[in-house]
Amino acid sequence: MAAEVRTGVYVCHCGTNIADKVDVEAVSKFAGTLPGVTVSRDYKYMCSEPGQELIKKDIKELGVNRVVVASCSPRMHEPTFRRALTSAGLNGYLFEMSNIREQVSWVTRNPLQATLKAKSLISGAVRKVRYNQPLEERYVPVNPNVLVVGGGVAGLEAALKIAGSGNQVFLVEREASLGGNMAKFDKTFPTLDCAACILTPKMVEAGQHENVKLLTYSEVVQVDGFIGNFQVKVRKKARYIDINKCTGCGDCEQVCPVNTVDSFNEGLAGRKAVYKEFPQAVPNVYQITKTGIAPCRVTCPAGVNVQGYLALTRQGKFGEALALVREAMPIPAVCGRVCFHPCEGECRRGEIDQPVAISAVKRFLADQEANKGKTAPPAAAVAKSGRKVAVVGSGPAGLGAAYYLTKAGHEVVILEGKAEPGGLLRYGIPEYRLPKSVLRQEIEHIVQSGVTIRTNERLGRDFTLTNLQAEYDAVFLALGTAREQTLEIAGENLPGVQGGLEFLEAANNQPDLKLQGRVLVIGGGNAAVDAARTALRLGAENVEIVYRRTRTEMPAFAEEVLEAEREGVKFRFLTAPVRIVDQKGRAKALECQARQLGEVDAGGRRQSLPVAGSNFLLAADLIIVAAGQKVELPASLVGSIAVADRGTVEVNEHFLTNIEGVFAGGDLVSGPSSMVEAIATGKEAARMIDAYVRGQTLPARENRPRPVKESVSGEEFYKAARHEPAHLAVEKRRSLSAEVSATLSEVDVVDEAKRCLDCGVCSECLECVKVCQAQAIDHQMQDEYVDLEVGSIILATGFEILDPSAGVQWGYGRFPNVLTGLQFERLTNASGPTSGRIVTEDGREPQAVAILHCIGSRDKNYKEYCSRVCCMASLKFAHLVKDKTKAKVYEFYIDMRAYGKQYEEFYNRVQDEGVNFIRGKGAEVLEKDGHLLVRAEDTLLGAFREIPVDMVVLNTALTPRSDADAVARLFTIQRSADGFFLESHPKLEPVKTATDGIYLAGTCQGPKDIPDTVAQAAGAAAEALEKIAAGQVRVSPITAYCLEELCSGCKTCIPLCPYNAITFSEEKKVALYNEALCKGCGTCVASCPSGAAHMRNFEEEQMLEIIEGVCAL
Amino acid sequence: MSELTTEFTGEYEPIIAGFLCNWCAYTAADLAGIARIKYPDNIRIIRVMCTGRVEPTFVLKALSSGADAVLVAGCHPGGCHYQEGNYKAYKRTLLLQKMLPQFGIESERFRLEFIASSEGEKFARVVGDMVAKIKELGPLSGARARIAALDGLFAQEDLAEGGTNNG
Secondary structure, three states: OOOOOOEEEEEEOOOOOOOOOOOHHHHHHHHHOOOOEEEEEEEOOOOOHHHHHHHHHHHHHHOOOEEEEEEOOHHHHHHHHHHHHHHOOOOOOOEEEEEOHHHHHOOOOOHHHHHHHHHHHHHHHHHHHOOOOOOOOEEEEOOOOEEEEOOOHHHHHHHHHHHHOOOOEEEEOOOOOOOOHHHHOOEEOOOOEEHHHHHHHHHHHHHHOOOEEEEOOEEEEEEEEEOOEEEEEEEEOOOOEOOOOOOOOOHHHHHOOOEEEOOOOOOOOEEEOEEOOOOOOOOOOOEEOEOOEOHHHHHOOOOOOHHHHHHHHHOOOHHHHHHHHHHHOOOHHHHHHHOOOHHHHHOHHHHOOOOOOHHHHHHHHHHHHHHOOOOOOOOOOOOOOOOEEEEEOOOHHHHHHHHHHHHOOOEEEEEOOOOOOOOHHHHOOOOOOOOHHHHHHHHHHHHHOOOEEEOOOOEOOOEOHHHHHHHOOEEEEOOOOOEEOOOOOEOOOOOOEEEHHHHHHHHHHOOOOOOOOEEEEEOOOHHHHHHHHHHHHOOOOEEEEEOOOOHHHOOOOHHHHHHHHHHOOEEEOOEEEEEEEEEOOEEEEEEEEEEEEEEEOOOOOEEEEEOOOOOEEEEOOEEEEOOOEEOOOOOOOOOOOOEOOOOOEOOOOOOEOOOOOEEEOOHHHHOOOOHHHHHHHHHHHHHHHHHHHOOOOOOOOOOOOOEOOOOOOHHHOOOOOOOOOOEOOHHHOOOOOOOOEOOOOHHHHHHHHHOOOOOOEOOOOOHHHHHOOOOOEOOOOOOEEEEEEEOEEEEOOOEEEOOHHHOHHHOEOOEOOEEEHHHHHHHHOOOOOOOOOOOOOOOOOOOEEEEEEEEOOOOOOOOOOOOOOHHHHHHHHHHHHHHHOOOEEEEEEOOOOOOOOOHHHHHHHHHHOOOEEEEOOEEEEEEEOOEEEEEEEEOOOOEEEEEEEOEEEEEEOEEEOOOHHHHHHHOOOOEOOOOOEOOOEOOOEOOEOOOOOEEEOHHHOOOOOHHHHHHHHHHHHHHHHHHHHHOEEEEOOOOEEEOOOOOOOOOOOHHHOOOOOEEEEOOOOEEEEOOOOOOOOOHHHHHOOOOOEEEOOOOHHHHHHHHHHHHOO | OOHHHHHHHOOOOOOEEEEEEOOOHHHHHHHHHHOOOOOOOOEEEEEEOOHHHOOHHHHHHHHHOOOOEEEEEEOOOOOOOOOOHHHHHHHHHHHHHHHHHHHOOOHHHEEEEEOOOOOHHHHHHHHHHHHHHHHHHOOOOHHHHHHHHHHHHHHHHOOOOOOOOOO
């Protein structure tokens, strides 16, 4: 303190606001005794001109150089008094305020206590002000661009005002079109203007204005900076349609097979996955709703677009559906028969009743094509690459790789060692599950697509790998697992013992094969079950499966096990073979041992442990050992190709073996798996080989997309049982060639496809792509991020309505003819689902309609506030019902709030139209004798009433948007107790927020009607324009700074600063504070261990003085 | 303890120092006033821009200068005007809450609250609760000397930071 401190203290009466509770004279007298106080006065209104003059005069005449005003909150008049000081030549920061109104007189009952509290606060302020320093205010330039968030009527108005002034506006709208809630309205009260007629011109103008940059279907995700200089990040959600190319013709909508709920029509109607919100949408373009990839498709090893082909199937587009299957699965008829369909296990329909019969639908699609006698022409050939690929092995992996390599334009030859192609599909799967004719057709389709298949050419016998490498650009090995596992027990090589595959192959090749007697099958996999069922069909009298674990552990498909049991196959579980009994050089019996289950082993199954002394004999005429398969490599490859421990071929992530140009896939790599998994690896390997032969970098393995995870609520969907394919009667299953399960009928298949829940909404069937002449559709589109720099932000994010299903008494969601006000708006709107006809759910004109006010408003159970627009909207609804129908109309109101210009007159007019007004809140809606019954207490009659009606309109509360909390945090603004955004002052600053440079417009600040909304929007625009016109804004000089000579360079403060205002000087080894970036929170100061960090006006010595001052009394 | 008020009411009247952030808690206190919600006069409000500015020294200073308890009130988590100053304040208070009982000071005498600008009622309720609680505990007399000594130690050694280095 260089000069002598001469403090002036001024205690305000604030009329009687302070003086009634606080003895202002006593306080003033007390203040005069405090250290450094030169003069102390009290005055009626310190904020008035004469009040301020008192201060100025004392500064000039008494040499006062510090000022304390004890009055209202500094949030109110601190700037006023600072200006007064400045105008008298004293720095405005040599000033303190004591809040003795909001925080003393208004909250304290007893005058003596209030007086004492006022004294203590003033004592603190007087002690602190002695240490106050003059501070210089700073100015920063204002970026003239403005961000408007929300494209409803408020956002449009604000944006157009600013654009009209010649400044640039970024208008961000979350939905696909501008318009907001108002675009849903039919008429507007009290003038009955058509909402669209007055709104759409503004939408169009905003869409065309050179100063308005529209960002529809976009959301603000990040806001940094401060008034004059905000940095904003906006996420432009992928529309999957290029808005610059889309002409809005709607061809895509015509072909889209997916229906979903139309939220614009408030759920009263459906819409397609590709849609435009409403006819006058701006921009006038379509977009596609995608919520993720359906779980069926994600689960499918081959990634077949299940949802897509189901959607097409239910439209009867079987050919298109089948083509879509073939995009990922070249053998749909086989797949529809033998796949273990993991898709059905994940189907969300299963949460409601049963999963969709996905596999059966696919089988129908393939069979209907085959029945027509001609297969679909292979897709248009792509340009030939001139590259040649050899595929060794014609099982599913080989077929898959060959098919997709051919589609990519390469010349592909499959070399198959056996006499016919198909691998295990041909030789391993019995005819009753997969007829050979079906397999032949599938392979024929693959051949037609351009693949050459050469049979009876075996690797290592007829050609070598070196031969292939010389002739082809790449080789794909898909040899499968051809060798049978043996049990390593005595007698295994005796006649009368066969391997499972050996047996199945024999049965497949010799139509006249016959068996008799007792057959034992050892094993628990699909080959064992197939062998057992085949043995029965070949005439065996008694077939028994011997398995060392229990049914739960069997790797065979449960369905197959069940069918085997039905057909008469017996099971002997917990039994292991010990040796095969040799009788005269032939197997005659199996010696077995009982087993028990132990702990879960590394493979996830419980171990099978021997039971000592439990051996017994099972007699048998034939013993089939189906103990699994393993890889059998040609001798020439042994030693040269890298193999894993269990004998499978090793490949890298690109399916490439250790030999250059030689790829491998299917069971050869994975060990025994499934048909669909083999197809999947063949297809993935094809992508790698395609890149390889073209000399490109090999692509990464396919990333599985995110599945739709939300659980379904069972009530929302109709129940419909799954259509199961018919099964052949058991007694008719004595022939190997009789297929057990049948194909669904066309009618059933279409019905079955309708059971699909369209999990991802858009099914990516790509029909829209085919019809879009503008080529605007891009299903691979990604979200984009845009960075904006603006000086001001106007929030016009609007409202939602209360969901009346919150109150079960109102019947919403239970009775279809109970509507919300917004639903009624859509119903009566000419562009709505009924083209404006007011009808009940069954299409009839209502005889009586009840309109209930204050649903959720003015109700302590829901929202305490009045929603302000519902009385007038209800009158409008009544008028529209009267105008369009002959129905009686009842308004149930608490009291009528018709407070605006022409509102009361409109009320009178509606009364004259014959509407019945019942003063009493609609308490309950019931259903009785096919009518709705509204119960209420008529408070004018003093009577309880029940009115039968056909339709009830619930005029629900306007509420803050459900994400208002997150939006408030994003923009660092506050919300009031009702959840709406909080204005800076409820009366004098209804447009500003506590954060400078962010303004509010419309219903995001509180419920209001359209005129008030538009007026506030214009006000918000004026606030932003004021800053633009000024060109610069004042920013607080209360910032942190560093006394470098004290700084120890510990860097503690650096990560604490949310504004990155602190950096470290490597040269000086001290923290450098950038005061231009500092916002003055003081966190760094509080954390500085060496006392180097300081904060202007909140210096440690100042804080300690005020603490001592206020705590002493 | 406020001796004058104690004399007037005839019962022990504690003093509670309240450090309120400008944006949330201080505004809430103003709102309580605008709504004329009455609460005990024992609170002495000190405005800070952010609770992140509150040093442990301030709390000790208040206790050694006559306050019987200290309230620090800021924005709700996620609602801080300065993004995360309230978290920093919270972390810093953990130290104090561990330390005060070692000096024989009940942990109830130091309280951190999150009060949004719209929560005038909550502010009044918190003050009411706290005053009732401190009245039960009685004056902070014997411990005040120890606190004063500690406060002096803090002022000399500038140990105010301990435990908050990680922000």
